Amino acid sequence: MRSTYAVALLALIAGGIWLEWISLALIFPAQSQAQTAIPTIEFVVDGGEVAKGFGFGFDGQNLSSPGPTITVKTGDVVKITLKNVGATAHAFAVTPEKDDKSPILFKSNVGTGARPLTPGQEGIVAFKADKAGSYYYICPVPGHSILGMWGEFKVEG
Template structure:
């Protein structure tokens, strides 16, 4: 049986209505996207989606430097740090308190490949704490290569520094970090009357993959350490010399932009300095300790906008 009249699945009027709706949705989406353009360009590539922030580690101001060296027995059946079993200095225990900063300077003194990290796990090579890694199993330290990392414990207990190459911990590359309770917090001194002025300007690499203050890595003036005394008056002046948006603050935890202290903020993530804008803030340095100055736009400190602010 055949039809002599065409069969319409819809009508021209309905088609036109549907097209009008689709165009309206596209226009509305475009308006929303460009309305938030400043936000999109303020975020570095790969950092638009972030997980929950790590719990803040409140620094005590005490730094514990630790030098470690991967060593191996001649038959490679025994691995260790600094010295083989039975020798002085073998896998030294590290004593620290909550809030202390343990800094690691690690060198591969063996002929194999090794990598480093701190973990609360009593066995295996997982659960490595962020910021403590030096290399990885897939990108280890080659013989004679070295690296640095740090660990600020936020809780009491026993942690372990290990080689994170599978099997190396079991062969002996494991040491303990024994963390006690936090010591009494230092208190801020009365105002000293001493005044300091610092310029900390935002700079960016051309591909926006490296951010910094004053100068890029390996250039003179890169992320300078700032040292003052408790009770000193500090004025920070910042100019945005980049093409993105930035904001400033002194924080207790460089991974937590919300941990700003002493009303030291210049702008904020929601109200940052635009390109070529400047700002300044004056505050009194608080309790002695190691703090950090960072860009408080999420992700920017991780790309290099971070320096040490030390209060003595």
């Protein structure tokens, strides 16, 4: 008999914990760090075709190859809006080399090489640039960076 009470008590406690967890999950829905962190610097970047190949430009300005240099400070939460103003698929990523096989740094990508933005589409990413250095931003769609779709991305110490 005593064990039945113990089981019932445990079930009550477990149920209470579960309900508590459910209510907390409803009050505090899961959010990525990027969404909760407030951006400290923001860039709107256009990507698309140029006369010979592909390029980037700050929003509303002419695209160029290479694109304009993006400079941030170490620890900045960087918000990038990529607008695909081109006629083919494009994406954005900060990488150590201007090569579409280079790894993506800081979880900085808008789209991927395999799942890029379609013409006219926009995408947003926010990420913390937490390591000083001279990097690149590229279009990770295979073959685009070598056709000029890159720019320098500097994280100043």
